Amino acid sequence: MKRSNVSNNVIRRLPRYLRKLDDLASKGEERISSDKLGRQMGLTPSQIRQDFSCFGEFGQQGYGYNIDSLRKEIGQILGTYRGYSAILVGAGNLGTALVQNFDFIIEGYSFLGAFDVDPSVIGRDIDGFPIYDVKDLGPFVREKKVDIAILTVPRHAAQELTDTLVASGIRAIWNFTNTELEVGENGPLVESIHFSDSLLVLTYHLAQLDDGEKK
Amino acid sequence: MKRSNVSNNVIRRLPRYLRKLDDLASKGEERISSDKLGRQMGLTPSQIRQDFSCFGEFGQQGYGYNIDSLRKEIGQILGTYRGYSAILVGAGNLGTALVQNFDFIIEGYSFLGAFDVDPSVIGRDIDGFPIYDVKDLGPFVREKKVDIAILTVPRHAAQELTDTLVASGIRAIWNFTNTELEVGENGPLVESIHFSDSLLVLTYHLAQLDDGEKK
DNA sequence: TAGATTGTTAATCGATTAACAATC
DNA sequence: TAGATTGTTAATCGATTAACAATC
Numbered sequence: 001m002k003r004s005n006v007s008n009n010v011i012r013r014l015p016r017y018l019r020k021l022d023d024l025a026s027k028g029e030e031r032i033s034s035d036k037l038g039r040q041m042g043l044t045p046s047q048i049r050q051d052f053s054c055f056g057e058f059g060q061q062g063y064g065y066n067i068d069s070l071r072k073e074i075g076q077i078l079g080t081y082r083g084y085s086a087i088l089v090g091a092g093n094l095g096t097a098l099v100q101n102f103d104f105i106i107e108g109y110s111f112l113g114a115f116d117v118d119p120s121v122i123g124r125d126i127d128g129f130p131i132y133d134v135k136d137l138g139p140f141v142r143e144k145k146v147d148i149a150i151l152t153v154p155r156h157a158a159q160e161l162t163d164t165l166v167a168s169g170i171r172a173i174w175n176f177t178n179t180e181l182e183v184g185e186n187g188p189l190v191e192s193i194h195f196s197d198s199l200l201v202l203t204y205h206l207a208q209l210d211d212g213e214k215k
Numbered sequence: 216m217k218r219s220n221v222s223n224n225v226i227r228r229l230p231r232y233l234r235k236l237d238d239l240a241s242k243g244e245e246r247i248s249s250d251k252l253g254r255q256m257g258l259t260p261s262q263i264r265q266d267f268s269c270f271g272e273f274g275q276q277g278y279g280y281n282i283d284s285l286r287k288e289i290g291q292i293l294g295t296y297r298g299y300s301a302i303l304v305g306a307g308n309l310g311t312a313l314v315q316n317f318d319f320i321i322e323g324y325s326f327l328g329a330f331d332v333d334p335s336v337i338g339r340d341i342d343g344f345p346i347y348d349v350k351d352l353g354p355f356v357r358e359k360k361v362d363i364a365i366l367t368v369p370r371h372a373a374q375e376l377t378d379t380l381v382a383s384g385i386r387a388i389w390n391f392t393n394t395e396l397e398v399g400e401n402g403p404l405v406e407s408i409h410f411s412d413s414l415l416v417l418t419y420h421l422a423q424l425d426d427g428e429k430k
Numbered sequence: 431t432a433g434a435t436t437g438t439t440a441a442t443c444g445a446t447t448a449a450c451a452a453t454c
Numbered sequence: 455t456a457g458a459t460t461g462t463t464a465a466t467c468g469a470t471t472a473a474c475a476a477t478c
Contacts, residue, residue, distance in 0.1 A: 009445070011419055015412035019395075033459060045459090046447050053461055061460040062454040078415045079422030093315065097308035098410065101393075147421060171424075172417050178316075180234075189424075191417040193408065195313065196322075197230035200293045202387050202406040204226055206362060207294030209386075209404075224469070248435060260435090261471050268437055276436040277478040 006054045013051055014078055016041065021071040033064035080108040085146050086174075088114035089161055090153035091121055091131050094176060098150060099126050112144060117157075137161070141168035148172045155179055221269045228266055229293055231256070236286040248279035295323040300361050301389075303329035304376055305368035306336055306346050309391060313365060314341050327359060332372075352376070356383035367391045 020041055024032060034045035041048075052058050052065075058073050059065045075081060088095045091114040099114070113130045115137045116122060122133045132140065140146070149170050153161055158177035165173060165188070172189040175181055181190055235256055239247060249260035256263075267273050267280075273288050274280045290296060303310045306329040314329070328345040330352045331337060337348045347355065355361070364385050368376055373392035380388060380403070387404040390396055396405055 007445070011416055012412070014419065015409070015415040018415070019393075019409075019411075035459080044447060046449095047445090049459095049461065050446075057461065059460050060454060061452070062458045064459065077419065077422075079418035080415070082418070082422060082425070084418055084421060093308045093312035097312060100308065102411070102414075148417065172421055174414060174417055178234075189417060189420050191413055191420075193410070193413050194230065194234075195408070196234070196317070197227070198406055198408050199317075199389060200230040200233070200295070201226060202363065202389055202404060203294035203297070203299055204229065204292065205404050205406075206299060206387055207292075207297060210294075210297070222469070250435080259471060261473095262469090264435095264437065265470075272437065274436050275478060276476070277434045279435065 010051050010054055013043075014074055017048075017051075018071065018074045018078065021067055021074065024067050025071060029067055031064050031066055034059070037065075075108075083108060083110050084148055085110045085112055085144065086148040086150060087112050087141070087146050088126070088129075088150045088152065089134070089137065089165070090114075090151065090157075091116040091118075091126060092152060095150065095152035096126055098152065099129065109148075112140075112146065115140075134161070138164050138168040141165060141170055146170060148174060150174045150176070151181075152176045225266050225269055228258075229289055232263075232266075233286065233289045233293065236282055236289065239282050240286060244282055246279050246281055249274070252280075290323075298323060298325050299363055300325045300327055300359065301363040301365060302327050302356070302361050303341070303344075303365045303367065304349070304352065304380070305329075305366065305372075306331040306333075306341055307367060310365065310367035311341050313367065314344065324363075327355075327361065330355075349376070353379050353383040356380060356385055361385060363387045363389060365389045365391070366396075370394055 020037070034048040037043075038045040038048055049059075052070075055077050056073070058070050086109050088099055088111075095114060099111070102109075111129060113132055114126055115132050115134045117134050121131050124131050141149070147170075149165050149172070151158065151161065151165075151173055155177055158175075158179050159182060162173065162181045162183065166183055170188050172191070173181060173183070175190055175192040176195075178194055178196055180192075183190055235252070249263040252258075253260040253263055264274075267285075270292050271288070273285050301324050303314055303326075310329060314326070317324075326344060328347055329341055330347050330349045332349050336346050339346050356364070362385075364380050364387070366373065366376065366380075366388055370392055373390075373394050374397060377388065377396045377398065381398055385403050387406070388396065388398070390405055390407040391410075393409055393411055395407075398405055
């Protein structure tokens with residue numbers, strides 16, 4: 001695969017393409033042109049062709065793109081099918097929601113279980129997956145060579161657990177703690193979902209509308 | 216306030232500035248230069264000054280920016296303090312996590328309650344806020360002129376509830392359903408959190424590392 | 431005053447869009 | 455074959471960075 005020097009903007013559009021293609025596939029569509037796809041997604045056909053061409057040649061002149069094979073190509077690029085292993089750190093409402101809504105196994109991940117501090121949940125399960133004592137987190141990550149930790153703990157516990165994860169050789173942290181984690185040089189990848197950032201962008205636009213109306 | 220023609224990139228950086236400034240304030244810092252702030256956030260000082268200058272002149276030559284007043288300015292720009300009203304649509308694990316973790320009142324929002332279909336939760340409460348029957352959603356939104364609906368329902372129910380919200384005059388939807396909502400012309404603002412997109416970006420980078428190592 | 435640092439204008443860089451030859 | 459549509463090269467547009475006069 002090519003994929004050298006691909007810009008962040010392109011990378012962030014790939015999952016959107018994947019969702020759209022899944023959608024089209026589920027409607028029984030077989031092929032689509034960059035022109036049609038562009039109109040449906042609010043992008044220019046040029047941009048779509050440029051984006052795909054970062055990774056190879058997936059289309060055919062005069063025909064367009066085969067939806068099913070394009071989905072697979074993009075899934076491949078995004079690393080689904082690789083069976084990355086994941087654990088949940090923090091088995092509260094948010095963590096439970098994530099585990100219940102993502103079918104990690106179908107999506108191509110291998111979900112190994114959850115960790116928590118609360119003695120009343122340790123030993124129980126989420127959706128059939130065990131909840132372990134957070135004391136055992138470090139050794140577990142090290143032994144099982146866990147790829148991804150899903151961090152859904154309260155703010156105040158975030159950095160300490162991150163340190164444990166980093167020390168145990170975690171490869172990536174999916175961060176929901178609304179803090180910036182310190183992982184140091186050569187630390188794991190960090191991808192954060194900052195709920196409040198998203199809400200503030202929304203209220204920015206509301207405020208702009210309100211100000212516009214006053215004028 | 217100026218704020219005309221501000222690019223999306225700038226808007227999406229504003230909440231990050233706000234979080235950083237809150238952090239600095241909580242450490243007792245009083246002032247910061249664009250140079251220092253840039254080094255701490257991984258941005259160039261030029262970019263920071265350009266970003267702020269979209270909205271006014273918040274600094275002072277030879278001194279830098281006063282952290283406390285800059286926070287307030289950015290909060291103002293982002294529409295906190297405006298007391299926008301919000302409801303939760305879908306009182307499951309995810310919705311519960313959001314309500315419990317965001318202190319909507321402190322953050323300057325006015326949270327009015329939740330809606331659900333499940334008879335076993337209707338009438339109960341989340342964190343002291345009532346859970347109503349989703350049948351009453353439309354009239355409630357219309358009567359109370361609700362600004363923001365936080366949509367945390369299962370995928371299959373997303374579009375139908377969106378239609379109800381739009382018909383009742385909701386102004387904005389904060390969308391967690393991992394679908395693209397259809398809101399039509401002159402519909403509400405939509406800000407989506409696509410969990411799977413974020414995870415896929417993470418695994419893209421993991422896959423890239425793995426491929427790099429093989430070479 | 432001298433040093434620091436802003437806000438802004440100009441220069442650069444990168445991303446998006448347009449155009450078009452290649453080809454299914 | 456003619457029409458459609460790709461992949462790619464060139465042109466444009468916008469965002470980031472650099473430079474610097476203004477000034478606290």
